[in-house]
Amino acid sequence: MSKQTYRVCLCFRRQFKLREGGPPVDIKELFSHYSENRVMTPEHLHRFMVEVQGDDKATKEEAEAAVDAIIKELKHHPIFHRRVLNLDAFFRYLFSDLNPPLPFPPKVMNDMEAPLSHYFVYTGHNSYLTGNQISSNCSVVPIIEALKRGVRVIELDMWPNSTKDDIDIVHGGTLTSPVKLNQCLEAIKTYAFVASEYPLILTLEDHLTPLLQAKVAKMVIETFGDVLYYSGSDTITEYPSPESLKKRIIVSTKPPKEYLDKTNSMEKNDEESSVKMKTSPDDDPWGVEICNPIEKHKSLNEDQVDESFQYEEETVKQNTELEYKQLIAIQARKLKGGVKDWLHDDPTAVMRISLRETRLEKAVENHATDVIRFTQRNLLRVFPKGSRVDSSNYNPLVGWCHGAQMVAFNMQTHGRFLWLMQGMFRANGGCGYVKKPDLLLKNGPDDKVFDPKIPLPVKKTLKVKVYMGDGWHLDFKRTHFDIYSPPDFYVKVGIAGVETDSVMKKTKIIQDDWTPKWEDEFQFPLTVPELALLRIEVHEYDKTEKDDFGGQTCLPVFELRTGIRAVPLHDHKGDKYNSVKLLMRFEFV
Incomplete structure (x- = not known):
């Protein structure tokens, strides 16, 4: 077998190898802090929801329902004969539809009695x-x-x-x-x-x-x-x-x-x-x-x-x-x-x-x-x-x-x-x-009336941490991004708002990984957070051609839930993918 043929065979073998997307370090540390004997009860989860996620109105009943939902999904696992979560189950909860970045379930939040x-x-x-x-x-x-x-x-x-x-x-x-x-x-x-x-x-x-x-x-x-x-x-x-x-x-x-x-x-x-x-x-x-x-x-x-x-x-x-x-x-x-x-x-x-x-x-x-x-x-x-x-x-x-x-x-x-x-x-x-x-x-x-052209002092700063992403191997063909190897993903994160607040930044490129971990953090000073939208795009880096599109979403900053959230991504039309999500953390300081 020639060297050239051997190299091609190795590339095809890489194409189907998925790395394990285990919990990021922050998740492991939080689980350790909010659990006992390596298990998290609904009471532990409720405290995490209030203290870390900022869900002041979260109830113990909601925590119990979340634990029950994850247990039902993982009922084949022998550890789940009790109403508790282990690290992997806690990680799955954070990455699930039960933990979105906007109010859940969706509901009208505004006063609708004005003209x-x-x-x-x-x-x-x-x-x-x-x-x-x-x-x-x-x-x-x-x-x-x-x-x-x-x-x-x-x-x-x-x-x-x-x-x-x-x-x-x-x-x-x-x-x-x-x-x-x-x-x-x-x-x-x-x-x-x-x-x-x-x-x-x-x-x-x-x-x-x-x-x-x-x-x-x-x-x-x-x-x-x-x-x-x-x-x-x-x-x-x-x-x-x-x-x-x-x-x-x-x-x-x-x-x-x-x-x-x-x-x-x-x-x-x-x-x-x-x-x-x-x-x-x-x-x-x-x-x-x-x-x-x-x-x-x-x-x-x-x-x-x-x-x-x-x-x-x-x-x-x-x-x-x-x-x-x-x-x-x-x-x-x-x-x-x-x-x-x-x-x-x-x-x-x-x-x-x-x-x-x-x-x-x-x-x-x-x-x-x-x-x-x-x-x-x-x-x-x-x-x-x-x-x-x-x-x-x-x-x-x-x-x-x-x-x-x-x-x-x-x-x-x-x-x-x-x-x-x-x-x-x-x-x-x-x-x-x-x-x-x-x-x-x-x-x-x-x-005096608000004038968008006049710079205002910073009202609050949004801190965004991009932990990781997952789901592309489920929603895309294995050869969609690259015929011979896993994709090289990076994330663009920024603000669309008044001119002084608008900016885009991006993470490092993670090579050859269907479940990339970035753990990159950004800060966005906001003078008018009431009009700010958080822009998120994922692209696959290509050295010779235009970078491939890997998903997007846009979120109103004024309704963003703090804490660690599972952010679903959408396609070009705005339709949500079945599985593609980012795990991110949002904080206002």
């Missing part, structure tokens, strides 16, 4: 698209998937169908194929509250004539029935609370009279309804949402448009006003002028305004506190710029740090920004609503 404007809301953009913004299919499938993940704002773009007698949901002015409005409404009705009982907001981009608006009103009322929420007034001074709106569907769009105003622009400023549209001369310079179907209607019947509009205005407007307008519980508004004008807080009414991401970035350069003050009572929706034809996303922290409630995302594509979005809405029991921190809701001394 809607006091919450970040899980928001989708062009929720009907299956792929890119130009040529992908429109379908109910992405709507259903978003609702299953807890998204609470669904967006539909409404256009006349080819025969002008029905409503299509389609990205106007593109090659995307339409889906019928009634199909979307039925899907929303079925899946609206499978993941959360808190209100679902339906934002409608309206490109319809009054005749079709009346048809929309009839379809919405017949589909949703008593679930539909009516505000009962054209103007309200404060939004109702999520608690008061449980199991209700709320419609948000512009009042129909704006679409009958012939002086308005034909274009929708936001580059959203069609990436090939050019901005009209009277388009709002700040990118506030503008849309008007008048010119679209002209193209449908150019020679008879004046007669058509006169007929519609005379015979349909009243019906539309009585039905369609009454559906609109959250009114979207188009405001003219500069940023100071549309951010003026009207004490007599609240409203929703939409800005594309680039316009928000421009607005907060010199008017950050005005934006935040506006969002204390009113709703601000942010959406991707029109050049994101690949349905990519942007940094949601820009919107959140300035109080924007509806940071609208393309949910059908994946990447780090979507991981941040998923991480934020793992908070508050995954209900799709997260209470904004007090610093975004209150004015400080001398009417």
